[in-house]
Amino acid sequence: MNCEKFKTVIKEFIAGELSETEHEHCGNHIAECESCLTLWSALVESELDHSIKLKAGFSQSILQDVGLDACQQSEAMLCDYLELKLDPLQTELLKNHLQDCENCQATQVSLQILDAELGALAEISPSPNFIKLVLAQTLEVEPAESILKRLTGIDFQALFVQLMRRPRFPIEAAFAATVLWTSFFGVPTGIVFSAQADALPLVSPEVVQERIEDFQSNVNAGMDSIPVVVSEQFQNFSTASRSFLEDRRDASQQNRIALRESITNWYSNSIFNFSVDD
Amino acid sequence: MENLDQTIKACQQGNALAWEALIKAYQGKVFGVAFYMLKDKSEDAAQEVFIKLYRNLGQFHSSAQSFLPWLLTIARNCCLDRLRKSKTKMKYESDAEVEPETIADGIESPEEGTVEEQRKELLYQAIDKFDQTNKDILLLKDIQGLKTEDVAAVLEMPTGTIKSRSNRAKIKLAKALSNFSQFKIKASGN
Ligand SMILES: [Zn+2]
Numbered sequence: 001m002n003c004e005k006f007k008t009v010i011k012e013f014i015a016g017e018l019s020e021t022e023h024e025h026c027g028n029h030i031a032e033c034e035s036c037l038t039l040w041s042a043l044v045e046s047e048l049d050h051s052i053k054l055k056a057g058f059s060q061s062i063l064q065d066v067g068l069d070a071c072q073q074s075e076a077m078l079c080d081y082l083e084l085k086l087d088p089l090q091t092e093l094l095k096n097h098l099q100d101c102e103n104c105q106a107t108q109v110s111l112q113i114l115d116a117e118l119g120a121l122a123e124i125s126p127s128p129n130f131i132k133l134v135l136a137q138t139l140e141v142e143p144a145e146s147i148l149k150r151l152t153g154i155d156f157q158a159l160f161v162q163l164m165r166r167p168r169f170p171i172e173a174a175f176a177a178t179v180l181w182t183s184f185f186g187v188p189t190g191i192v193f194s195a196q197a198d199a200l201p202l203v204s205p206e207v208v209q210e211r212i213e214d215f216q217s218n219v220n221a222g223m224d225s226i227p228v229v230v231s232e233q234f235q236n237f238s239t240a241s242r243s244f245l246e247d248r249r250d251a252s253q254q255n256r257i258a259l260r261e262s263i264t265n266w267y268s269n270s271i272f273n274f275s276v277d278d
Numbered sequence: 279m280e281n282l283d284q285t286i287k288a289c290q291q292g293n294a295l296a297w298e299a300l301i302k303a304y305q306g307k308v309f310g311v312a313f314y315m316l317k318d319k320s321e322d323a324a325q326e327v328f329i330k331l332y333r334n335l336g337q338f339h340s341s342a343q344s345f346l347p348w349l350l351t352i353a354r355n356c357c358l359d360r361l362r363k364s365k366t367k368m369k370y371e372s373d374a375e376v377e378p379e380t381i382a383d384g385i386e387s388p389e390e391g392t393v394e395e396q397r398k399e400l401l402y403q404a405i406d407k408f409d410q411t412n413k414d415i416l417l418l419k420d421i422q423g424l425k426t427e428d429v430a431a432v433l434e435m436p437t438g439t440i441k442s443r444s445n446r447a448k449i450k451l452a453k454a455l456s457n458f459s460q461f462k463i464k465a466s467g468n
Pocket residue numbers: 002003004006029033035036
């Protein structure tokens with residue numbers, strides 16, 4: 001088909017009154033010929049302006065002739081269109097397609113219904129006693145942290161944060177750990193002795209004895225440098241913890257409460273308030 | 279829920295009334311997720327979700343906007359665990375890719391309940407035809423209304439994939455359901 005032939009049938013082509021073969025030839029022609037395509041689209045536009053009713057699906061069939069699928073493209077844009085996320089040009093083009101395409105109109109409507117129906121699946125009303133059931137079960141599984149808090153009256157989380165803010169906390173903690181260790185287990189001389197004895201079998205027993213004495217005097221010197229207040233507090237602590245362990249064996253409900261109070265008091269009064277003298 | 283930030287803080291400090299209010303505000307959504315994924319036994323699962331929430335609430339220090347995605351992640355994981363433990367292979371974990379034309383196949387028209395309940399039942403049956411990822415996306419994005427970025431974070435997928443998958447699944451569903459309602463109108467017209 002040439003341009004002359006196309007122009008003689010263009011009105012009929014737009015009105016969809018050509019035979020299937022002729023229609024196909026026209027479609028092929030505007031797919032290849034720029035000037036006829038421009039003419040065709042101008043005419044289609046003016047016809048639309050004059051509200052000339054086009055056969056449904058007509059422009060779609062042209063697009064299919066030239067290998068494009070407007071419905072596919074329109075579908076891909078429909079969700080964004082409903083969410084108002086399209087730019088003005090895309091919105092305009094899609095609206096234009098929806099005016100003529102019954103299929104896409106139907107999809108648009110059912111998409112809107114679907115959105116509402118999906119939203120309605122978000123919540124399902126639970127059985128009336130559900131909250132009570134959950135409350136009963138969560139009271140049983142009270143977090144360990146809050147059990148400690150309830151027993152001792154100390155908020156350990158807050159205390160920890162407070163402690164971490166102290167400038168010398170790591171030093172204090174290491175110091176406290178050392179003192180605790182020695183007050184419970186004593187100075188670990190046995191380990192040192194046997195290790196040295198195994199490693200140095202040729203050294204005479206006198207030399208080993210000498211070294212142990214050196215070590216112990218060093219440790220003693222170290223212990224002497226501990227501030228008196230602190231070492232007293234740790235003596236208190238080791239006494240308290242020993243009697244705590246002894247009492248626990250046969251503790252009745254009453255002395256358990258008393259014990260808890262004494263430990264609570266001791267905790268809040270002594271260990272977390274000590275400071276190393278400058 | 280209003281004052282979600284303060285309510286969560288109060289729960290973390292052991293305030294029982296705040297905890298009760300939090301359950302009340304979110305139980306519907308948790309049940310929604312549990313029913314969507316499990317159908318039956320959803321009450322047991324919902325209870326488990328709230329017990330897990332209670333145990334882990336101390337670790338929640340983000341902003342209130344991220345509470346719902348966090349809660350729904352707990353709920354989804356809880357249901358997935360139950361699906362894995364259940365002996366029968368559940369429909370939820372299928373990996374079939376469906377076409378709109380085949381979604382309506384084999385769907386049984388519900389005969390009991392109100393029109394609204396029947397539509398919901400149809401919708402559940404249609405969604406069951408999708409693969410698990412599409413079900414997850416429909417659940418979190420289109421049903422529970424999470425932001426695309428939040429869904430992407432929960433499912434560990436790119437936001438673009440979430441968006442395009444959600445769009446495609448919805449178009450398929452919309453077409454299937456419109457076919458179905460047309461069929462229904464014709465059938466009832468005879
Ligand atoms: Zn031409």
